[in-house]
Structure formats: structure tokens, C-alpha cells
Amino acid sequence: MSDIETKANGPVYVTEALIADDIDAYLDQHQHKTMLRFITCGSVDDGKSTLIGRLLYDSKMIFEDQLAALETDSKKVGTQGQEIDFALLVDGLAAEREQGITIDVAYRFFNTEKRKFIVADCPGHEQYTRNMVTGASTADLAVILIDARKGVLVQTRRHSYLCHLIGIKNLVLAVNKMDLVDYDHAVFDSIVKDYTEFARSIGIENFTAMPISGFKGDNITGPSENTPWYKGPSLIEHLETVEVLSSVDVAKPFRLPVQWVNRPNLDFRGFSGLISTGSVKPGDAIRVLPSGKTSTVTRVVTLDGDLDEAVAGQSVTVCFADEIDCSRGDVIATADNPPEAADQFESTIVWLNDEPLHVGRAYWLKLGTQTVSVTVREPKYTVNVNTMEQMAAKTLELNAIGVAELSTDKPIVFESYADNRTLGGFILIDKITNATVAAGMLNFSLRRAQNVHWQAVDISRDAHAGLKNQKPAVLWFTGLSGSGKSTIANLVEKKLHRMNRHTFLLDGDNVRHGLNKDLGFTEADRIENIRRVGEVAKLMTDAGLIVITAFISPFKAEREMVRAMLPEGEFVEVFIDTPLSVAEERDVKGLYKKARAGDLKNFTGIDSPYEAPAKPEIRIDTTKITPDEAANLIVDALLGDA
Missing domain, CATH: 3.40.50.300 (P-loop containing nucleotide triphosphate hydrolases)
Structure with a gap:
């Protein structure tokens, strides 16, 4: 007690307790x-x-x-x-x-x-x-x-x-x-x-x-x-x-994207996440999106104990009065003012990757805690930041800013970016490289996303398959032009037909005479070609058929896109593994000769890449076996899994 601080009303003795109080006061002030x-x-x-x-x-x-x-x-x-x-x-x-x-x-x-x-x-x-x-x-x-x-x-x-x-x-x-x-x-x-x-x-x-x-x-x-x-x-x-922006967010309706379900024991079940906007307290009526289930908040839990109220910017665990389904990716919101869910949007995209946007290719879209598959349509326009002119564009290049429509594979809970950064801001991730390729803002959902609904039907895909006494599947033949895809696919269908299996063969050339006659051979058109074929194949498997497709389908991303459309185990990738030199030597249609002469642009293997499957379900080396032997191997593999 030797140190003395003098003030107007007399001396104040500085003790260890006083110093500790000052430190605590300072730390409390700093913390808040x-x-x-x-x-x-x-x-x-x-x-x-x-x-x-x-x-x-x-x-x-x-x-x-x-x-x-x-x-x-x-x-x-x-x-x-x-x-x-x-x-x-x-x-x-x-x-x-x-x-x-x-x-x-x-x-x-x-x-x-x-x-x-x-x-x-x-x-x-x-x-x-x-x-x-x-x-x-x-x-x-x-x-x-x-x-x-x-x-x-x-x-x-x-x-x-x-x-x-x-x-x-x-x-x-x-x-x-x-x-x-x-x-x-x-x-x-x-x-x-x-x-x-x-x-x-x-x-x-x-x-x-x-x-x-x-x-x-x-x-x-x-x-x-x-x-x-x-x-x-x-x-x-x-x-x-x-x-500060967060102070503005507190006044908005309550939104909590669920990061994980907190279930340490049988006596506790809560839903954890960071509150993006609004506030929540015990007794509040909430709604879980996209299911729409409702309940009441019983507790707002943190590591330091229960809170009487939590606000935007705080990480909490919320407990419900009712046992309702809620999992990562869901959004907990105030019951009488929830966000909407949709699967088609207009968005503004900032492209961040050296490789340009592939229109129609499936990317991962991550928005808040939700991750879904998404395809991007051809941009409506890009913005010239110098003149603010809206310019026509077929794709988005590095650093480009454009407006384009998105379609997700299932509805996501969202709000416009102007209202909620967390539920309106997203990134796009390449499915093959896992690189973040774009950042974007959702502007609004498209009207057709609200007007078009799934119609319930009484006869299920299992019923269709049961009537045919078979398991639906898509045999997806991929390989270079001239590898033998169409020949082997045709033999496979003939063998299955003789075994009373219900099949349908989708051949690349045949499809381009009708369904895809409007598409060329640019990378974007190739992607759209495979997307359409994938949708048709999916409908056919819903009807209980075994679908056989023969397409070059050069890009891994599009083959994986089709795989994702189907139930697990129904997509069978058949890689017709024929070296380029052998395929070019065959050149049944004279296409390689035209490509080498420069008369045929964007030809796979010459001036357009082919991405070989890394782990196909079936691999056929046509330099070692005949087409008939290959067909037998494929049929045996398919029916052995049936």
C-alpha cells in the first residue's frame, strides 16, 4: 500500500484489490x-x-x-x-x-x-x-x-x-x-x-x-x-x-441457418448455428424451413449458460418444445414471417476462376449452411464497370460480373441478398476440382419456381419396375469417337432383349436428329446435350426400363451430373477404353480425318479434351476382347447386381 493516487477529494490508496478491479473493469469494457x-x-x-x-x-x-x-x-x-x-x-x-x-x-x-x-x-x-x-x-x-x-x-x-x-x-x-x-x-x-x-x-x-x-x-x-x-x-x-451492419440486422426477422444438431446425450437435443438476423428468446414461435414444421423455443443455450435472449451475430443452440425434424441446412425462422424456398432464381455472379463458366454444367452452390447442385444458364448480360453498359455474353470470364438464372436440384431457403447476406449470398464450387469459381447474390426467385409443382402420382417407379420384373438402370457408355460404344451398346441391348428385359437405347447420333438437333459441338452445347439425355434417361428409369446410352460424353462433370440424377446404384458407367491411335485408325465415319484437316472443329481427342473416367463401374479394353465378348461381360455385370 505504498503507492498513493491523489484525487480532488483526497488520497486514494492503490491496493492489489483496486488494481484487480481496474483490470476487470477494463477487460469487461474491452469485451463489450x-x-x-x-x-x-x-x-x-x-x-x-x-x-x-x-x-x-x-x-x-x-x-x-x-x-x-x-x-x-x-x-x-x-x-x-x-x-x-x-x-x-x-x-x-x-x-x-x-x-x-x-x-x-x-x-x-x-x-x-x-x-x-x-x-x-x-x-x-x-x-x-x-x-x-x-x-x-x-x-x-x-x-x-x-x-x-x-x-x-x-x-x-x-x-x-x-x-x-x-x-x-x-x-x-x-x-x-x-x-x-x-x-x-x-x-x-x-x-x-x-x-x-x-x-x-x-x-x-x-x-x-x-x-x-x-x-x-x-x-x-x-x-x-x-x-x-x-x-x-x-x-x-x-x-x-x-x-455497424450487425446492429441493423437485429431489427430484422429471426433467421438461424442450422450448422449441426447438438445431441450429446438422450436428454438433450438442440440445433446450433449463428443467428444471421433478428433475435430469439424462450417462448418464441418458430418455423423450420423448408419443411414448414412449427414449434416453440424452450431454451437458448450457449457455452456460458442459457440466455434470456440472443441476437444477430451470436452463436447459440436452440431447443424446441416439440420433436420435429430439423437438420444441417435447414433454417429456423420466426413462425409468422418466414423466408421462402425456391429452386430457380435470378442472380448476379462475379466469376472468379481462370476457366470460364460452362453453361449448363452442374456446380455445387453453397448458401449459408445449404449445399445443393446447381446449373447456370447463359448470362442475360455482363456489366462493363467503366460505362455501366449491359453487354451480351455467352459465358462469364475471369472477373466478369453478370446476371444469369440458376436452377438448383432441390428447393433452398433464401432471401434476397439486399435483405439478408447469409441467405442471399452464395459461392459456386467446381465439382471436380473443388475450387471456388464464383461468388454471387440471389436477386429474386423466378415466378415459374413458384407456379410449377410436382404432381403426385399413384403408380411409383418401383411399381413400374416390379411390373417388368427388373431393376431399372442406366448403362452409360463413354469413350472416344470410334471406340466401339454404339456397336457394343447395340449388342448389349440385343442380348438383354433375348432375355425378356425391357430396354431402350439412346444413341448420340440418333438423339441429335431430334431432341438435340438445335445443339452444336461447342463445350456449352456438349454439356446441354448430356443434360437433356440425362433427364430423358431418368424418366425412362422411372418407367422401370434399363436404359443404354452411347455418348462420347467427354467431361467428368456431366457424367457425374447424370449420376446424381439417379438413385444410388442405378448409374453404371461403362468406359470403352480405346486408345486415340486405335480409334483414329478405325475412323469409320471419316471424322478424324476431317478434324485433322481443320474442317471439323471441337472434335474430341483432337482439339477438344476427353476426360477419362477414374473409377468406372465397368471398363472394356477393346484392344484385347471382341465386341461380343465385351457385351457378354457387361450383361453379366449388370444382371449379377440385379
């Missing part, structure tokens, strides 16, 4: 600070990394050893005197430091007395736009930087459009490097005027403009003497006081 997630974006060399480094430095979020290393690194990259290159705090990749650019999204944490922050430094180069979308997807605010010497650039427009598209309501226009234009008020006003015209053209009505210097620190943590003509807030002051 609001969190703001924001991004910095804009064109190359606008000073995004430097600005974040300055924020970290001024908020005392750099340790002494980090500061020492920063000073050393600054000298290595050529910073003069004692000045610090703040960008090095954020540019962590070796390639970033070597090139002096940002490549990956760098996330940094810092806090002030009023608020905690997570900031994402997004790359400015066009080729890394996909990374910028990643950073913006969870942001409450965007700081759009503009180099005062250069003004509004193409990437400024692109990033602004993406921020608006993703739904970031709070925008800061930070005119940076004002020290390099002598803090000229006229330069600042001119840039703000240009940006205002562009912003209004894309629907941005409000933003906060401020003149700053990330390198010198002007208007970062406080007002700058160099800009006496600027009367607005400093950047930190604005960040500390701006309304």
Missing part, C-alpha cells in the same frame, strides 16, 4: 466493445497498405520487436532517413514486398478505446479482383482510396461497383497522398465531384469524403493543420462512430 469490419480498396499504388500500417502504428498495435524489424526492412526497400514504410506491416508475402504490390487479402486487428476493428487490405490489380471480393464479403464499411495525383481510375470504379453490389452501405472516399499535391483544396474537390457523378450512376447515394495522407498521417487519427479547409471527421473518428 462493438466490432467493425472494413476493407481498403481501390487502384494499384493508391496507398491501401500504407494506410493500414499507419492505423496500426498510431493505435499502438505494433510491438517493439515488430517496430525494430519494420525500421530495418524500411531501409532495405529504400525508405529514406528515419521514415517508416508502413505498407510493410501488411504486405507479408515475399512476392508482395519484391513487387511493391498487394496480392493476397491481408487481415489485421486493432482497437481503440471505443471500438475493435478487423481490416482487410485488398489488392488493387485487376487480376486479383477475386481476392477483393473475398475481403468485401464480410465488411461493414469500405475505404475506397484514390491517389490525389491520378483521380478516379478504372479499378476505383470496379471496386466501388463491387462494394455496392455486395451491399456495403458505408463508404469512405479517402483521397490519399494529399501531401504530394500540396494539400490543394481544388484537387480534392475535383476528385470528389468526379467520383460523385460515377457513384450516382451505379446507385451509390451517400459516402463520406476526406483528404488524407497515409504516409504523413494527415486526418488519420485527428485533424491536420495542412487541411484547414476540411471540417469533417478524421478517419479514426468516423470508423469509431459509424453504425
